[in-house]
Amino acid sequence: xxxxxLLVICSILVAxxxxxxxxxxxxxxxxxxxGTPAVRMLFDDVHKKTEIK
Amino acid sequence: xxxxxxxxxxxxxxxETVAYDNNIVRMFAIASLVFGVVGFLVGIIVAIKLYIPxxxxxxxxxxxGRLRPLHTNAVIFAFAGNAIFLGVYYSLQRLCKxxxxxxxxxxxxxxxxxxxxxxxxxxxxxxxxxxxxxxxxEWPIDLAITLVWVVFGWNMIGTILxxxxxxxxxAIWFYLATFLTVALLHVVNSLSLPxxxxxxxxxxxxxxxxxxxxxxxxxxxAFFLTTPFLGIMYYFIPKAAERPVFSYRLSxxxxxxxxxxxxxxxxxxxxxxxxxxxxxxxxxxFSFMLIAPSWGGMVNxxxxxxxxxxxxxxxxxxxxxxxxxxxxxxxxxxxxxxxxKNINALTHYTDYIIAHVHLGALLWNGGLTFAMLYxxxxxxxxxxxxxxxxxxxxxxxxxxxxxIYVIPLYWGGITQSLMWKQFLxxxxxxxPNFLETVTQLIPMYVMRSIGGTLYLLGxxxxxxxxxxxxxxxxxxxxxxxxxxxxxxxxxxEPKEGWHRLLEGTPVRxxxxxxxxxxxxxxxxxxxxxxxESNIPTIASVKPYTPLELExxxxxxxxxxxxxxxxxxRPFRSETERYGEYSKVGEFVYDRPFQWGSKRTGPDLHRIxxxxxxxxxxxHMNEPRxxxxxxxxxxxxxxxxxxxxxxxxxxxxxxxxxxxxxYPEGFAANAVADLQAQAAxxxxxxxxxxxxxxxxxxxxVAMIAYLQRLGTDIKKMPPTASGN
Numbered sequence: 001x002x003x004x005x006l007l008v009i010c011s012i013l014v015a016x017x018x019x020x021x022x023x024x025x026x027x028x029x030x031x032x033x034x035g036t037p038a039v040r041m042l043f044d045d046v047h048k049k050t051e052i053k
Numbered sequence: 054x055x056x057x058x059x060x061x062x063x064x065x066x067x068x069e070t071v072a073y074d075n076n077i078v079r080m081f082a083i084a085s086l087v088f089g090v091v092g093f094l095v096g097i098i099v100a101i102k103l104y105i106p107x108x109x110x111x112x113x114x115x116x117x118g119r120l121r122p123l124h125t126n127a128v129i130f131a132f133a134g135n136a137i138f139l140g141v142y143y144s145l146q147r148l149c150k151x152x153x154x155x156x157x158x159x160x161x162x163x164x165x166x167x168x169x170x171x172x173x174x175x176x177x178x179x180x181x182x183x184x185x186x187x188x189x190x191e192w193p194i195d196l197a198i199t200l201v202w203v204v205f206g207w208n209m210i211g212t213i214l215x216x217x218x219x220x221x222x223x224a225i226w227f228y229l230a231t232f233l234t235v236a237l238l239h240v241v242n243s244l245s246l247p248x249x250x251x252x253x254x255x256x257x258x259x260x261x262x263x264x265x266x267x268x269x270x271x272x273x274x275a276f277f278l279t280t281p282f283l284g285i286m287y288y289f290i291p292k293a294a295e296r297p298v299f300s301y302r303l304s305x306x307x308x309x310x311x312x313x314x315x316x317x318x319x320x321x322x323x324x325x326x327x328x329x330x331x332x333x334x335x336x337x338x339f340s341f342m343l344i345a346p347s348w349g350g351m352v353n354x355x356x357x358x359x360x361x362x363x364x365x366x367x368x369x370x371x372x373x374x375x376x377x378x379x380x381x382x383x384x385x386x387x388x389x390x391x392x393x394k395n396i397n398a399l400t401h402y403t404d405y406i407i408a409h410v411h412l413g414a415l416l417w418n419g420g421l422t423f424a425m426l427y428x429x430x431x432x433x434x435x436x437x438x439x440x441x442x443x444x445x446x447x448x449x450x451x452x453x454x455x456x457i458y459v460i461p462l463y464w465g466g467i468t469q470s471l472m473w474k475q476f477l478x479x480x481x482x483x484x485p486n487f488l489e490t491v492t493q494l495i496p497m498y499v500m501r502s503i504g505g506t507l508y509l510l511g512x513x514x515x516x517x518x519x520x521x522x523x524x525x526x527x528x529x530x531x532x533x534x535x536x537x538x539x540x541x542x543x544x545x546e547p548k549e550g551w552h553r554l555l556e557g558t559p560v561r562x563x564x565x566x567x568x569x570x571x572x573x574x575x576x577x578x579x580x581x582x583x584x585e586s587n588i589p590t591i592a593s594v595k596p597y598t599p600l601e602l603e604x605x606x607x608x609x610x611x612x613x614x615x616x617x618x619x620x621x622r623p624f625r626s627e628t629e630r631y632g633e634y635s636k637v638g639e640f641v642y643d644r645p646f647q648w649g650s651k652r653t654g655p656d657l658h659r660i661x662x663x664x665x666x667x668x669x670x671x672h673m674n675e676p677r678x679x680x681x682x683x684x685x686x687x688x689x690x691x692x693x694x695x696x697x698x699x700x701x702x703x704x705x706x707x708x709x710x711x712x713x714x715y716p717e718g719f720a721a722n723a724v725a726d727l728q729a730q731a732a733x734x735x736x737x738x739x740x741x742x743x744x745x746x747x748x749x750x751x752x753v754a755m756i757a758y759l760q761r762l763g764t765d766i767k768k769m770p771p772t773a774s775g776n
Contacts, residue, residue, distance in 0.1 A: 037220045041222050041288070041291065042296075045073075047532075
């Protein structure tokens, strides 16, 4: 059972680390737009030979 | 759908021309198909060997124990592996709107990986193996894998850093998680001390080796067969259905949940074993929670098709995708269920597991791979798919083949497990002879090989269709397109200097993923490795003698672990059948551990002393002479080949370096000790009526090892158990 404190400490570290990561990512604007990326990837690329007017 | 792109925009995004590399995509596609056929074919061969043990004759390099690792490695790393690279190289370029970072790295990656596969195909049938499941390759090949994997990651991260799209689409995160985690898993699990070029001993012993191995083994499933394919799903389903993913928010949430939870799930492979109980419980809890992010992915994939289900009727790509994702949902339901201790007690060591993994590999990985190929081939060859009806034939051969494969094995697995556990009213086992529970399964084994053959036929139809598609078009090796470089937009300019260094999201995400999996892994195995109290030392457990050690290495070489466990669980049905349950302290000198994961034959942990030497002598040569109806192959070559003692001294020295307490200077006498023990066994065999036994032959070492197994504990005083 001597490993239990170690486990608990590590688990709290992991949970805390993820909370920080999530907050950091949100602050950087990564999750500001969850709509357009899903749509944007659907557009096919314009081939070179297709003239752009 | 086509759209016009403005020549630039007010924020400064420029229109640029980039050329996607389709040739590398084509190369990985061909490799995946070729090795897929090889992997399936070897699978059918080993499936037939389960009911015709003499199939293909008694040739050592074609024996079940050596071909089975070849089959698993070919399907996982050659078929699915090349499919991953195919999917990543195709979609990453298009999601990042840029060519792969370096054509040279792409080529090194491709040829390096194929070289590793070829070396696996040579070494595994020769019996050069570490016996750690899905990580059987010996240390020089392990090193090569590490190098090639780094090349892959370098090429991928380089591409991401050069992307012309600010936002990293969710598929890219799955690819990054794959690269980072597999790198870590592979390195940690492969740590070993070489004896010579083709033989090494694991850095870990017994329970620790088992925990590290299944931490790797389960995460190989998670990060090699799941995350990259989820990334592939998130690219190809929306593209093929021309619909955005059902919920982008869900894709992000389930990604983070998945990578965090998966790394803790490994111990569910070791329930009721000698692994410390807290580690088992940890594994159960996290494995069960995994159902949420797994089903999040499945639901997200299937619901993407809302309003487009009519397309599933006609489009082969979507058909394969839908069946693949459905199989993923089924597999990830079974997984958490089988992690529950009561269900695990029933399914573990049985064919139920084999059905479970084939549902995943053949439909989830296979289905997605073929969907991807049917999507990509017409596009890179600028043509139409050669035949829709042929693709439909492939689809039905695949789907029905898998059903004919898995249903009998689910049935057989439960049947056998219930037979193992059945007691008579007087308290004795109803089926005390293990063989009775095996012969019961033969019809199921026949059906599974038929199902597997149908699957292979389907794959052949698919390959022909893809070949004709390629022939009807022309490869567009460099696909030139015009894209807007949104990274050049003003708003992206970093405000602080170090932001430029980190270049935003890819590096940060890489670091976060790395930290997440590292912490998960460290928490799990470091305590077991370091805390001494986990391994109660049993005073009567002694290191193997040189002859037993050589015999053990033959046991490893022949892949005995593919059919026999060495781990008696603390159930009445098992202690009644096999003897005292296995204690953690009994395995401290086992490098590598040989607990096994499947009981096609009985457990062998207490085989020592159960039968006389003469029985083993007859049984190993022709199992049916002592056990009528047995499906075990004979090992005739052990009777003709001399035991190689040239490395015995080196093996003892290596073991000493790993902390095995052989007396000082013992290595120099190792061969003499070995010969003396072999002579004793030969003499005993002679007394039992087997004359002219040459003590130099391999079989003598094998018998020595088998007779030692699980006997040390019997020498200890009745109350001295450390547990």
